[in-house]
Amino acid sequence: MSRVFNFSAGPAMLPEPVLRKAGEEILDWHGSGMSVMEMSHRGPEFQSIIDHAEADLRELMAIPDNYHVLFLQGGASSQFAAVPFNLLRDKGKADYINTGSWSKKAIGEVKRYCDVNVAATAENENFTWIPKQGQLDLDPSAAYCHMTTNNTIFGTEFHYTPDTGDVPLVADMSSDILSRPIDVSRFGVIYAGAQKNIGPSGLTIIIVRDDLVGHAEDWCPTMLDYKTHADSGSMYNTPPTYGIYIAGLVFQWLKENGGLSAMAGTNQRKANKLYRAIDGSDFYQSPVTPEDRSYMNVPFTLVKPDLDATFLDEAAAQGLSTLKGHRSVGGMRASIYNAMPEEGVDALIEFMHEFEKRNA
Structure with missing residues (x-):
């Protein structure tokens, strides 16, 4: 069995220890x-x-x-x-x-x-x-x-x-x-x-x-x-x-895992990493005013929208699932709720960098 990093807006991924305990x-x-x-x-x-x-x-x-x-x-x-x-x-x-x-x-x-x-x-x-x-x-x-x-x-x-x-x-x-x-x-x-x-x-x-x-x-x-x-x-x-x-x-x-204060620190760190990757690129863009950005849901677009489908297909092949953005916004959306581990965000950022190198 190989679990993916599920970036769905909901129903969303659950903590793996919880699923194991329930099992x-x-x-x-x-x-x-x-x-x-x-x-x-x-x-x-x-x-x-x-x-x-x-x-x-x-x-x-x-x-x-x-x-x-x-x-x-x-x-x-x-x-x-x-x-x-x-x-x-x-x-x-x-x-x-x-x-x-x-x-x-x-x-x-x-x-x-x-x-x-x-x-x-x-x-x-x-x-x-x-x-x-x-x-x-x-x-x-x-x-x-x-x-x-x-x-x-x-x-x-x-x-x-x-x-x-x-x-x-x-x-x-x-x-x-x-x-x-x-x-x-x-x-x-x-x-x-x-x-x-x-x-x-x-x-x-x-x-x-x-x-x-x-x-x-x-x-x-x-x-x-x-x-x-x-x-x-x-x-x-x-x-x-x-x-x-x-x-x-x-x-x-x-x-x-330390309660909500610890969770807040983890969530901010995950989101800040992803926003830095978007802001530091000429290939990806965030439509949201920076001071109002969500720590839970991160929409972003590609400067070449014709590559959206390719991005999603290749991301899914890498175990990065459910990244398609809502039709109201377009592009991509990474939902990084509490259960999304930091390594999932790291894997997404690494894929984004590689995809940009190949398609910029």
């Missing part, structure tokens, strides 16, 4: 005689799995006691509706910062339920930059302010946390959660699909402040009401048990 336990979890996929979510075995996963996540992110941690389904996209259902109350309006495709989709959904103030947008320059604090036109009477912290398609990332005053800040952190330490207390709600830095697709994690739970609209579906899941310990219905198990193994792996 060891696939038939018999801790002497139970069954797989995690087979055990009852109501049984003591699975309860210990979800309890440990929550405790480790709370430790990693330093989540304050006045926040619920929910392990749900439906992807981050289901939260585009869940957030207004739970937070609007009687205000009828919300702020949204538009920095890419996912924030646009969130805006498109919430417009069905309330008035939306687009506090800032980078769409005028194809989302190649992030609005700064002074560029945010925030409404102090809004029910909440929504942001997408990292933009997988366009390769931009917030390197600061917006100050929204008394208005709760809601963040879609699907593609950069656990990549560095954050101050959870600055946010009212954090939500994230698991398939980038947490685990397999199918699991969605929500971190929500206590005072924002229990105020859902009367017409809110039961399954989108945060109180439903907070009151039941994420067990109102059958949760994504195997996804939670894998997430727990990822949390353990992060703790064993």
Whole structure:
């Protein structure tokens, strides 16, 4: 078996030690005689799995006691509706910062339920930059302010946390959660699909402040009401048990490797190496404003676009997989989440140098 370096934007690669551990336990979890996929979510075995996963996540992110941690389904996209259902109350309006495709989709959904103030947008320059604090036109009477912290398609990332005053800040952190330490207390709600830095697709994690739970609209579906899941310990219905198990193994792996501060250093080092290789070349270009570049997703283009297909074919032959850029940007995109080892980035840079020598 030969594993590739998988640069997919998601579902993304998982840490190899996690996969090996899961493989060891696939038939018999801790002497139970069954797989995690087979055990009852109501049984003591699975309860210990979800309890440990929550405790480790709370430790990693330093989540304050006045926040619920929910392990749900439906992807981050289901939260585009869940957030207004739970937070609007009687205000009828919300702020949204538009920095890419996912924030646009969130805006498109919430417009069905309330008035939306687009506090800032980078769409005028194809989302190649992030609005700064002074560029945010925030409404102090809004029910909440929504942001997408990292933009997988366009390769931009917030390197600061917006100050929204008394208005709760809601963040879609699907593609950069656990990549560095954050101050959870600055946010009212954090939500994230698991398939980038947490685990397999199918699991969605929500971190929500206590005072924002229990105020859902009367017409809110039961399954989108945060109180439903907070009151039941994420067990109102059958949760994504195997996804939670894998997430727990990822949390353990992060703790064993120094936690989020150590992860942040590794991620910055990986990204800086790759950006230096792009900036130091006349053959490759980055479309993103330098101070807003993502540490997770690195889009780049070739000055000779007719070579894109050749680049991708030859990269794949070298074990460098899933590098094709999104159609909105073109070119290439290297997603270098937590599980991407530094040697994977080094191998990509070496291939880029060699390809340039042969084709410049």
